[in-house]
Amino acid sequence: MRFHSIFRMAALQRAVAGALCAWVLLTGWLPQRAAAQNLPLIRDSEIEELLNDYARPIFKVAGLGSARVQVRIVKNDVFNAFVLDGRNVFVHTGTLMQANTPNEVIGVLAHETGHIAGGHMAALRARIAKDQTRALLTQIIGIGAMVAGGVAGGDSGREVMGGGQAVLQGGNQVIMRGILSERRSQESAADQAGLQYLNATKQSGEGMLTTFERFQQQEYVSDQYKDPFVRSHPVATDRLARLRNLVDSSPYVKAKDPPALQLRHDLMRAKLSGYLERPSLVFNRYPAKDTTLPARYARAIATFFQGGSGALEAALTQMDALIREQPQNAYFYEVKGDLLMRSGKMQQAIPFMRQALKLAPESPLIRVQLAIALQQSDDPATLNESITLLRKALIDDQNAQAYRMLAAAYYKQGKGPEADAMTAQAYFLEGNLKQSQIFAKRAQSKLRAGSPEWIKNDDIINYQPPDLD
Numbered sequence: 001m002r003f004h005s006i007f008r009m010a011a012l013q014r015a016v017a018g019a020l021c022a023w024v025l026l027t028g029w030l031p032q033r034a035a036a037q038n039l040p041l042i043r044d045s046e047i048e049e050l051l052n053d054y055a056r057p058i059f060k061v062a063g064l065g066s067a068r069v070q071v072r073i074v075k076n077d078v079f080n081a082f083v084l085d086g087r088n089v090f091v092h093t094g095t096l097m098q099a100n101t102p103n104e105v106i107g108v109l110a111h112e113t114g115h116i117a118g119g120h121m122a123a124l125r126a127r128i129a130k131d132q133t134r135a136l137l138t139q140i141i142g143i144g145a146m147v148a149g150g151v152a153g154g155d156s157g158r159e160v161m162g163g164g165q166a167v168l169q170g171g172n173q174v175i176m177r178g179i180l181s182e183r184r185s186q187e188s189a190a191d192q193a194g195l196q197y198l199n200a201t202k203q204s205g206e207g208m209l210t211t212f213e214r215f216q217q218q219e220y221v222s223d224q225y226k227d228p229f230v231r232s233h234p235v236a237t238d239r240l241a242r243l244r245n246l247v248d249s250s251p252y253v254k255a256k257d258p259p260a261l262q263l264r265h266d267l268m269r270a271k272l273s274g275y276l277e278r279p280s281l282v283f284n285r286y287p288a289k290d291t292t293l294p295a296r297y298a299r300a301i302a303t304f305f306q307g308g309s310g311a312l313e314a315a316l317t318q319m320d321a322l323i324r325e326q327p328q329n330a331y332f333y334e335v336k337g338d339l340l341m342r343s344g345k346m347q348q349a350i351p352f353m354r355q356a357l358k359l360a361p362e363s364p365l366i367r368v369q370l371a372i373a374l375q376q377s378d379d380p381a382t383l384n385e386s387i388t389l390l391r392k393a394l395i396d397d398q399n400a401q402a403y404r405m406l407a408a409a410y411y412k413q414g415k416g417p418e419a420d421a422m423t424a425q426a427y428f429l430e431g432n433l434k435q436s437q438i439f440a441k442r443a444q445s446k447l448r449a450g451s452p453e454w455i456k457n458d459d460i461i462n463y464q465p466p467d468l469d
Contacts, residue, residue: 040075045365046331047268054106061200062117081108083115097272102257102265107208114193195246204255205247212240270294274301304339312343330359334366346377364397400429417446421453428460436460
């Protein structure tokens with residue numbers, strides 16, 4: 001297992017920076033990152049599989065079963081979840097770590113699915129487009145008044161300029177109030193849709209209710225200190241009361257998460273803690289007296305990151321104990337292999353990555369990790385196997401790192417055009433269209449016209465970013 005940070009997604013960034021900005025501005029931190037065309041997403045096979053298991057039944061009853069909606073993990077320690085389009089649900093690592101039960105995360109996913117199924121993002125784009133002309137006229141009037149005031153000068157000029165500023169501020173407030181009013185309506189609709197999905201899958205709405213009750217008190221806190229989830233999902237008292245009545249009236253209100261699912265949830269939280277938090281914090285959160293499987297999982301990972309003499313050996317010993325307890329757990333082997341890879345011991349990592357892939361044969365991320373270990377083990381005999389693994393992984397999962405490793409393998413084989421083509425694909429996934437087109441043009445001139453790789457490069461060369469503004 002390896003956390004792959006900074007997975008760039010150009011189209012989504014334009015959505016944030018453009019027409020959807022009024023929505024996501026309320027989430028606080030996201031627009032600044034979007035402006036830099038960078039969403040800090042992490043990839044992990046264990047966590048993605050769990051979230052897909054959470055979401056799959058919800059997506060199915062919502063009519064999104066064949067829409068290939070992805071649950072993506074944003075590396076951020078605050079509680080938040082959001083949608084930007086009809087294809088992705090974004091969940092913060094903070095949400096996953098703060099949610100005590102699977103049902104709490106499932107409730108959040110059900111709510112966000114309500115936004116997708118309700119077409120709320122398209123409706124918001126249409127609303128913003130409708131208001132753009134109105135906003136422009138308001139700004140022209142306001143700026144005109146300010147210019148007139150500047151020409152007049154003196155007290156009268158300041159009065160006119162003040163009037164122009166008021167027009168600008170007032171016009172923006174009117175437009176924003178209209179958008180927020182529509183958003184409140186959408187939030188209520190998403191609540192009801194989410195609860196319908198939970199009922200249809202025979203799950204409790206308590207998790208959704210717990211999430212909103214947890215943040216209700218922040219309604220009275222200054223925006224500066226509010227959690228982003230509260231700013232983007234305002235929890236009015238009457239809305240919460242309606243939600244509570246709907247949850248209590250459900251025949252599944254007392255339904256509990258299966259113990260096996262709860263264990264997977266706890267292991268996910270432990271893994272996130274071990275990889276993302278300071279070791280001292282991990283050891284405090286999971287003290288030595290806690291001998292549960294998740295606690296030992298977190299401590300094993302934190303032991304490695306604590307560093308120092310013997311850290312790797314101590315971490316591997318702890319992982320071996322976990323493997324003995326759950327020998328069919330693919331992700332324990334994956335983590336052990338990952339710790340070895342992080343220590344530069346590629347050859348030693350290979351058997352553990354092989355076993356992980358054997359136990360989780362459909363995981364493209366584990367397939368990529370094994371390919372990396374093979375390719376960086378300096379054994380020429382494994383290069384072709386690495387290429388096969390990477391190409392198979394890319395069928396199911398477009399992964400920039402896999403394209404880069406494939407490019408490196410082709411360079412080693414002297415296949416310059418093919419390597420350039422893979423590099424172009426990697427840059428394209430990372431949102432760097434300029435570099436992507438440079439490599440695509442360089443590759444296309446030497447690729448066989450009409451071949452699959454030639455066509456992919458031609459698509460990149462002629463790609464025009466969609467105008468979402």
